[in-house]
Amino acid sequence: xxxxxxxxxxxxxxxxxxxxxxxxxxxxxxxxxxxxxxxxxxxxxxxxxxxxxxxxxxxxxxxxxxxxxxxxxxxxxxxxxxxxxxxxxxxxxxxxxxxxxxxxxxxxxxxxxxxxxxxxxxxxxxxxxxxxxxxxxxxxxxxxxxxxxxxxxxxxxxxxxxxxxxxxxxxxxxxxxxxxxxxxxxxxxxxxxxxxxxxxxxxxxxxxxxxxxxxxxxxxxxxxxxxxxxxxxxxxxxxxxxxxxxxxxxxxxxxxxxxxxxxxxxxxxxxxxxxxxxxxxxxxxxxx
Ligand SMILES: NC(=O)c1ccc[n+]([C@@H]2O[C@H](COP(=O)([O-])OP(=O)(O)OC[C@H]3O[C@@H](n4cnc5c(N)ncnc54)[C@H](OP(=O)(O)O)[C@@H]3O)[C@@H](O)[C@H]2O)c1
Numbered sequence: 001x002x003x004x005x006x007x008x009x010x011x012x013x014x015x016x017x018x019x020x021x022x023x024x025x026x027x028x029x030x031x032x033x034x035x036x037x038x039x040x041x042x043x044x045x046x047x048x049x050x051x052x053x054x055x056x057x058x059x060x061x062x063x064x065x066x067x068x069x070x071x072x073x074x075x076x077x078x079x080x081x082x083x084x085x086x087x088x089x090x091x092x093x094x095x096x097x098x099x100x101x102x103x104x105x106x107x108x109x110x111x112x113x114x115x116x117x118x119x120x121x122x123x124x125x126x127x128x129x130x131x132x133x134x135x136x137x138x139x140x141x142x143x144x145x146x147x148x149x150x151x152x153x154x155x156x157x158x159x160x161x162x163x164x165x166x167x168x169x170x171x172x173x174x175x176x177x178x179x180x181x182x183x184x185x186x187x188x189x190x191x192x193x194x195x196x197x198x199x200x201x202x203x204x205x206x207x208x209x210x211x212x213x214x215x216x217x218x219x220x221x222x223x224x225x226x227x228x229x230x231x232x233x234x235x236x237x238x239x240x241x242x243x244x245x246x247x248x249x250x251x252x253x254x255x256x257x258x259x260x261x262x263x264x265x266x267x268x269x270x271x272x273x274x275x276x277x278x279x280x281x282x283x284x285x286x287x288x
Pocket of ligand 1: 031033055056172197202240244247
């Protein structure tokens with residue numbers, strides 16, 4: 001076990017202050033599907049490159065790799081935020097608490113920095129119980145920051161009505177083909193940080209779109225950096241996954257790119273009605 005996380009220190013430029021008073025960096029590191037020795041090496045490389053938020057999940061089956069990478073990196077525990085997610089099969093209150101305790105053990109920490117409900121799975125009707133468990137785990141000190149993932153405004157409203165506790169963040173699919181304007185507006189109204197999964201778009205990537213390619217040329221940077229900078233200027237926190245140190249570095253090196261309002265708007269206008277990467281509508285998509 002490593003020692004408990006000390007009080008948060010400023011982590012990076014553009015750091016976000018959450019509604020629970022904690023801070024997270026501007027960019028996190030996505031770890032799906034990094035596993036095994038290669039996974040440990042990639043996550044350790046990300047830590048050495050400067051990532052200070054590592055996004056994991058029970059269902060990625062890589063929490064032990066994340067903990068091991070942190071120990072090998074020799075980056076002080078107190079400078080890093082480890083995030084994980086409760087899967088659908090553990091939404092019932094006591095199972096959710098058990099899931100969190102098991103995650104802490106696998107990560108090798110006494111306190112989980114960020115814990116989310118991975119998907120609401122509304123047909124099961126148990127995400128409200130999972131949220132009550134997260135509120136309790138935060139009160140008891142097992143988790144520092146509590147949030148959700150793939151929640152719609154209706155799901156957010158229900159858990160807030162139940163407990164009076166507003167999730168600190170909602171990790172959702174967000175990229176130029178699916179910019180989530182209405183959901184982001186609701187997050188701003190509620191004080192919820194928007195965190196973006198598949199922030200680069202992944203498949204298909206929007207790198208050849210003129211709005212992205214022309215901005216990259218104008219700023220002497222890469223399409224990937226333009227897309228990630230677009231997230232920062234929207235107020236969204238991207239968690240890109242990259243296996244190689246070169247891409248990991250590029251995805252953090254965003255300070256030199258300052259997009260104009262018109263460039264941001266042109267990228268947001270790439271929105272498609274069918275912009276989701278797969279049929280991942282949280283009202284119907286279930287992950288256990
Ligand atoms: N909450 C959820 O339901 C949910 C769902 C999906 C994902 N996530 C989280 O979000 C993270 C990121 O999402 P994602 O992995 O789906 O998508 P992504 O980060 O947008 O894209 C990752 C892909 O882009 C490539 N890539 C990375 N940097 C690049 C660059 N600078 N230029 C060109 N290509 C680049 C990567 O290749 P290489 O790795 O080969 O470099 C990888 O194939 C996941 O790892 C996971 O932590 C959460």
